[in-house]
Amino acid sequence: MDLTVARALARAGGWRAGLAALLAVLQGVAPTAAVVATGQLIDAVVSSDSVGAVRGLVLFGVASVGGVVASAVLDHLVPALDGRHAAATHEAIADITLGTPGIAALEAPTTAAELAALAEAERADGFTRAAASAREVITRRTTGLAALVLLLSLAWWAPLVMVAGWRGMAVAVRRWIDHSAAVSAGAGASTLRRPRYLRELATGTEAAKEVRLYGLAGWLVRGYADTYHAALTALWRDRATDLRGIGAAVAGLGVAHLAVLGYAGWAAGTGAVSVAGLAVAVQAVLGSSALGFLGEPEYALGRAREVARRIQRLAAGTPPPRTPVIHEGRKGAGAIRLRGVRFTYPGRGEPTLDGIDLDVPAGQSIAVVGVNGAGKSTLVKLLCGLYDPDSGSVEVDTGLGVIFQNFTRYELPLRDNVSLTPRDEDTLVRALTSAGGADLVDLGWDTPLCAAQAGGRDVSGGQWQKVALARALAAVDDGAGVLVLDEPTAALDVRAEVELFDRFRAVAGSVTTVLVSHRMASVCRADRIVVLDGGRIAEDGAHAELMALGGRYAAMFTVQAARFAEVEEHSRG
Numbered sequence: 001m002d003l004t005v006a007r008a009l010a011r012a013g014g015w016r017a018g019l020a021a022l023l024a025v026l027q028g029v030a031p032t033a034a035v036v037a038t039g040q041l042i043d044a045v046v047s048s049d050s051v052g053a054v055r056g057l058v059l060f061g062v063a064s065v066g067g068v069v070a071s072a073v074l075d076h077l078v079p080a081l082d083g084r085h086a087a088a089t090h091e092a093i094a095d096i097t098l099g100t101p102g103i104a105a106l107e108a109p110t111t112a113a114e115l116a117a118l119a120e121a122e123r124a125d126g127f128t129r130a131a132a133s134a135r136e137v138i139t140r141r142t143t144g145l146a147a148l149v150l151l152l153s154l155a156w157w158a159p160l161v162m163v164a165g166w167r168g169m170a171v172a173v174r175r176w177i178d179h180s181a182a183v184s185a186g187a188g189a190s191t192l193r194r195p196r197y198l199r200e201l202a203t204g205t206e207a208a209k210e211v212r213l214y215g216l217a218g219w220l221v222r223g224y225a226d227t228y229h230a231a232l233t234a235l236w237r238d239r240a241t242d243l244r245g246i247g248a249a250v251a252g253l254g255v256a257h258l259a260v261l262g263y264a265g266w267a268a269g270t271g272a273v274s275v276a277g278l279a280v281a282v283q284a285v286l287g288s289s290a291l292g293f294l295g296e297p298e299y300a301l302g303r304a305r306e307v308a309r310r311i312q313r314l315a316a317g318t319p320p321p322r323t324p325v326i327h328e329g330r331k332g333a334g335a336i337r338l339r340g341v342r343f344t345y346p347g348r349g350e351p352t353l354d355g356i357d358l359d360v361p362a363g364q365s366i367a368v369v370g371v372n373g374a375g376k377s378t379l380v381k382l383l384c385g386l387y388d389p390d391s392g393s394v395e396v397d398t399g400l401g402v403i404f405q406n407f408t409r410y411e412l413p414l415r416d417n418v419s420l421t422p423r424d425e426d427t428l429v430r431a432l433t434s435a436g437g438a439d440l441v442d443l444g445w446d447t448p449l450c451a452a453q454a455g456g457r458d459v460s461g462g463q464w465q466k467v468a469l470a471r472a473l474a475a476v477d478d479g480a481g482v483l484v485l486d487e488p489t490a491a492l493d494v495r496a497e498v499e500l501f502d503r504f505r506a507v508a509g510s511v512t513t514v515l516v517s518h519r520m521a522s523v524c525r526a527d528r529i530v531v532l533d534g535g536r537i538a539e540d541g542a543h544a545e546l547m548a549l550g551g552r553y554a555a556m557f558t559v560q561a562a563r564f565a566e567v568e569e570h571s572r573g
């Protein structure tokens with residue numbers, strides 16, 4: 001039994017784990033005790049020894065009843081132990097993933113691979129049966145060891161021969177399985193990624209609309225079948241390693257059986273071993289098989305061990321929390337200072353941000369614009385401390401409220417979507433109304449925003465954005481002095497966005513706001529506009545200044561304004 005798993009079970013289960021281990025040993029000894037009792041009975045019958053026969057019967061009864069009782073108690077104890085162990089494992093994983101201050105560490109290839117492997121192990125469900133598997137392994141190994149003790153009475157070398165035979169077999173099988181597992185976890189995982197993704201696309205709801213609209217069903221099914229088959233063929237080829245090791249182990253095991261059973265038969269023939277002794281020896285040889293490879297419980301224990309080790313590795317590799325640059329405690333509008341900020345995504349050659357200097361005084365509203373991929377969202381993520389800059393510094397004076405482009409749509413009641421911290425309904429109503437979502441209040445605060453749940457309701461994309469805005473406003477209520485809006489209103493039409501942005505500014509007027517938007521109608525309302533280009537700030541100034549400059553911003557604004565005027569004219573005409 002692996003010590004890593006034993007420690008994990010002991011930590012999760014305390015005294016229950018100790019008791020379970022003891023009972024598993026008792027359950028393992030019981031069959032051997034019954035074999036000994038049978039031997040005593042045979043001896044007693046052959047020699048007409050009634051006292052010996054009673055002793056044999058009593059021992060048989062104790063062994064049988066003891067085994068049954070131990071087994072029954074374990075049946076109750078072990079599932080509870082497994083539940084505790086699974087909960088402790090989930091907690092440890094959550095501690096690791098939530099304990100990192102940024103997301104860069106989670107996105108790092110090694111960490112991401114470890115986390116993916118953990119998720120895979122959770123799906124395989126192996127570690128949730130760690131206690132059940134440990135019970136099985138302890139019981140069987142105890143039975144095997146007890147059988148060896150019995151074999152000692154046949155000949156001193158008999159246990160050694162049987163152990164060698166069964167361990168040789170176990171090593172050969174284990175090696176073959178470890179190789180297969182390594183193939184699956186390594187190259188196999190990456191080759192299976194594509195078919196798995198295609199299967200998710202085909203069966204999930206996310207792409208269901210496009211799959212139907214573009215008639216992708218045939219392509220998906222073919223693509224899945226082809227890539228899955230190709231991946232498995234490669235996997236099987238890789239796994240079909242040399243089986244000679246197993247062949248040799250089987251031969252060795254055969255020789256061990258022949259030697260011990262042959263000797264027992266010969267000894268019985270010469271009278272050196274009694275009939276009872278022969279019966280016991282044969283049973284002991286059978287019992288020694290429990291020292292071989294145990295199959296599923298060993299796999300499951302292996303998976304549990306992998307999970308425990310991955311958790312240890314991840315916990316050891318988790319960087320200590322950085323000195324926070326976000327000063328949560330301070331109230332009121334906060335200033336933002338970026339000095340020489342350079343940032344490169346892992347695996348990318350070119351920096352996405354390449355020397356950003358930006359001072360935003362408390363209370364200012366600033367808009368960040370730039371073409372797709374200019375680095376606006378990256379700047380926001382650095383502001384929030386989700387990534388650390390390669391060089392330079394990012395400092396924010398107060399707590400932050402943020403709405404990301406892809407903000408989370410919690411499958412939770414409306415109340416929790418506006419604020420996950422408990423607060424009175426007046427505050428919630430104020431936040432939602434200010435965000436333009438007054439009509440959503442009628443849904444009821446306890447209505448889950450997910451039609452799949454009992455009493456739940458789906459809401460539109462625009463309504464979700466209002467909920468997300470309300471969430472940011474609730475954060476302001478909590479004292480956040482900087483509000484970051486990363487294209488929060490893309491699902492709204494231009495007029496609705498402008499209206500909402502004005503209302504939002506009135507409500508959140510006391511805080512510093514950073515708006516990322518492609519809508520010039522909203523952008524031009526900010527006190528100051530920053531144009532990102534090539535990882536740097538290309539233009540910086542108020543709307544009128546940048547229009548007068550006649551640069552990138554002026555060009556962007558003019559194109560949108562012209563298009564907007566055209567549409568207006570068209571709709572009037």
Ligand SMILES: Nc1ncnc2c1ncn2[C@@H]1O[C@H](COP(=O)(O)OP(=O)(O)OP(=O)(O)O)[C@@H](O)[C@H]1O
Binds near residue numbers: 348
């Ligand atoms: N997690 C990531 N890993 C690697 N590269 C990334 C990652 N996220 C973004 N990028 C890259 O960084 C660059 C800047 O992306 P970012 O999302 O910051 O741009 P953006 O200005 O917000 O664009 P958009 O207007 O399209 O939202 C892009 O080239 C993008 O491909």
